[in-house]
Amino acid sequence: xxxxxxxxxxxxxxxxxxxxxxxxxxxxxxxxxxxxxxxxxxxxxxxxxxxxxxxxxxxxxxxxxxxxxxxxxxxxxxxxxxxxxxxxxxxxxxxxxxxxxxxxxxxxxxxxxx
Amino acid sequence: xxxxxxxxxxxxxxxxxxxxxxxxxxxxxxxxxxxxxxxxxxxxxxxxxxxxxxxxxxxxxxxxxxxxxxxxxxxxxxxxxxxxxxxxxxxxxxxxxxxxxxxxxxxxxxx
Numbered sequence: 001x002x003x004x005x006x007x008x009x010x011x012x013x014x015x016x017x018x019x020x021x022x023x024x025x026x027x028x029x030x031x032x033x034x035x036x037x038x039x040x041x042x043x044x045x046x047x048x049x050x051x052x053x054x055x056x057x058x059x060x061x062x063x064x065x066x067x068x069x070x071x072x073x074x075x076x077x078x079x080x081x082x083x084x085x086x087x088x089x090x091x092x093x094x095x096x097x098x099x100x101x102x103x104x105x106x107x108x109x110x111x112x113x114x
Numbered sequence: 115x116x117x118x119x120x121x122x123x124x125x126x127x128x129x130x131x132x133x134x135x136x137x138x139x140x141x142x143x144x145x146x147x148x149x150x151x152x153x154x155x156x157x158x159x160x161x162x163x164x165x166x167x168x169x170x171x172x173x174x175x176x177x178x179x180x181x182x183x184x185x186x187x188x189x190x191x192x193x194x195x196x197x198x199x200x201x202x203x204x205x206x207x208x209x210x211x212x213x214x215x216x217x218x219x220x221x222x223x224x225x
Contacts, residue, residue, distance in 0.1 A: 033213040042216030106156040
């Protein structure tokens with residue numbers, strides 16, 4: 001089935017550093033979503049993107065919907081220890097309705113050293 | 115805020131048992147989903163439902179069934195639990211046009 005390539009798989013960074021991760025697909029998506037999952041919890045939606053080129057921020061997080069509609073990136077500025085977790089990208093090929101379920105990347109595991 | 119509640123955070127069952135995982139949402143969402151999450155494999159869709167009494171197979175439905183008798187409740191059933199069904203199970207609902215909202219997950223272990 002359709003897959004998303006999410007990279008990197010894991011990151012070990014120092015507190016205060018900026019972080020960047022991305023997802024790419026061979027197909028065109030109409031929606032890109034970024035989730036964060038804390039240990040032992042379900043994923044929580046961070047940012048949703050609906051238009052090519054859209055750039056959206058949520059606090060220290062910024063995500064962009066690629067112009068080609070085949071990629072998206074997430075940046076975290078000035079990382080803090082509570083940023084630790086697994087970040088997932090997800091995309092949908094059809095907008096709205098009952099069709100077009102989300103396809104998930106395999107996640108980027110972020111570790112932050114104080 | 116959307117609330118998605120899964121029964122049992124952790125569960126240990128014997129192989130061959132019939133297991134029910136319950137998920138309840140309080141936002142009147144029509145779409146509900148069951149995923150399993152395994153290290154290195156990410157999130158995989160088991161079953162989903164667009165409305166009461168309706169169900170659709172996801173990517174890995176083998177060994178599972180579902181029930182949606184009421185709009186707010188979506189149950190995942192393991193007819194005869196096996197060790198390869200040891201996993202983290204996540205229920206989610208969908209709020210159009212936004213994305214999925216997940217429950218906290220149920221970690222199941224089958225001995």
